Amino acid sequence: MPKTFFITTAIDYTNSAPHIGHAYEKVLADVIARYHRLKDDNVFFLTGVDQHGQKVQQSAAKTGVPPSEFVKAITQKFAHLWKKLDVQYDEWAETTSDRHKQVVQGILQRLFDAGQIYNDKQAGYYSIRQEQFLTDKERNPDGQFGAEWGQVEFREEENYYFRLSQHKDWLLSYLDKRKDAVIPDFRQTELRNAVEKLSGDLCISRPKSRLDWGIELPFDEEFVTYVWFDALTNYISFAGYDAAHSTLNSQPSVFRDKWPALQIIGKDILVPAHGIYWLIMLHAIGFPDDQMPQLLVHGWWNLSGAKMSKSAGNIVDPSVLIEKYGSEALRYYLMSDIATGQDADFSEERLIERYNADLANSLGNLLNRTLNMAHRYRDGVVTKAGGDSPLARQAADLVREYNGVFGRFEVHAAISRLMEFTTTCNTYIEMSAPWKLAKDPERSDALDHMLFALAEALRVIAVLTSVILPSAARQICYQLNIRDEFRLADADWGGLPDKHHLGKPVPLFPRIETTEL
């Protein structure tokens, strides 16, 4: 049985509504997942939501509903957005589900039995108003805690800790051994530097008196587990991992067939969450080095250079953009205007610019003018004539380069290759001047030859575009009057049958008119 391509995204926190950064990550994962489906791989794409924790508990309390209801509403917003964006996942992770809870508790119990989790007391300053311990970061320059914290008292609290530092040397050696543990490579350097400075263990619990919206520790009912073992475990709990088996080999085949995963995360949660805590957790529960997940770290969309944040009031709501421009326009912009791993500036004007230039004027118009000419000159029937088309070679190059850049997750580069090919086709039309050929009966073959090649080129474009713009690709197929099932093998030149009858042209990407923004 062939290995499954397993891809995950970070699970989103159900404390507030999704923004453009959430959408970017999921679309990126979706595009990579679709590329693997195109290659006929088995694909298991896991995404979901993180529903526990203090902020959820607080937000729920503020709106006067139980946490379970509060998260249900926000969860729906996320799920609804993914549907609108055509994000096609295979499994949906919700951390309040029973199967997840079982795995989390099973892992905690095993680590506790193995002495990897221990109980300890810690003392510090505690803000009663904010319900949290304060660190030195919260102090004012004069060393005092500001008035925003209300009454601050010295408190002692018992908690459970995971022996993180015990695995530091292992993590260093793992990172030295595996050069592509993290992509891009400069992120791996960043992680390596951070690990070297690692000291101390990881607090993994909260007493229920402070936080009860979480998963109870199996060995102490006075506590729930805090963040890490809850959220990070989703990557295996929803893939069929069984906590009762301590070695990977004894795991059920549903899990073994999938793992390890390619995990897509934002640069903000590489250090320490995924790069340190998660890798060490996996190591501690018995995952061998060659079964560690690969971390693909993406950058952020900034707004005029500034970080997007709720407090700055500059959140971009993806739902609004979808309503204004459509899902495909947003997908295209998010995939084309940022280099994987880098940051980019988000701009609605730029979205419109790229949509009009690439999709409407270049690709959409190529389809439209090709079909129009085929109907005008040949009643919609394209006929094989003459020898090889110059486009055939170009298309083969395109497919090769497309596969190359996708192997490196450079979706933006794949798009720019596609656009280059589209321009090649448009140039080819200008050079061949079919409107002149049509007036000369002696050059009838030349006209057939080029119309057929253009239709074939569009068929190839549809196949390759399908991972980025699934709906548009289907519409191209519909207009070409061919099957809208996509496989990479179909991107080879020569799939269009002789005497094929093309469908009617309908503008695929109507231009976005920019009277005023």
Place this chain on the structure above:
RNA sequence: GCCAGGGUAGCUCAGUGGUAGAGCAGGGGACUCAUAAGCCCUUGGUCGGGAGUUCGAAUCUCCCCCCUGGCACCA
């Protein structure tokens, strides 16, 4: 303060030793199948600043400035 990324044409970016590039925007042209789209040509940059290595530096070295992220310090 430490680590990392970035500072290249109006905008978004590519380019890691050999005469400054792409897309978009701007300007001009020929055409007309097409979503007033497409195609061709073209304006435009002291490559953040300074010093150095070199026959030659956007590219290597050093210093400095600015932006971004992480970590630390600041009690």
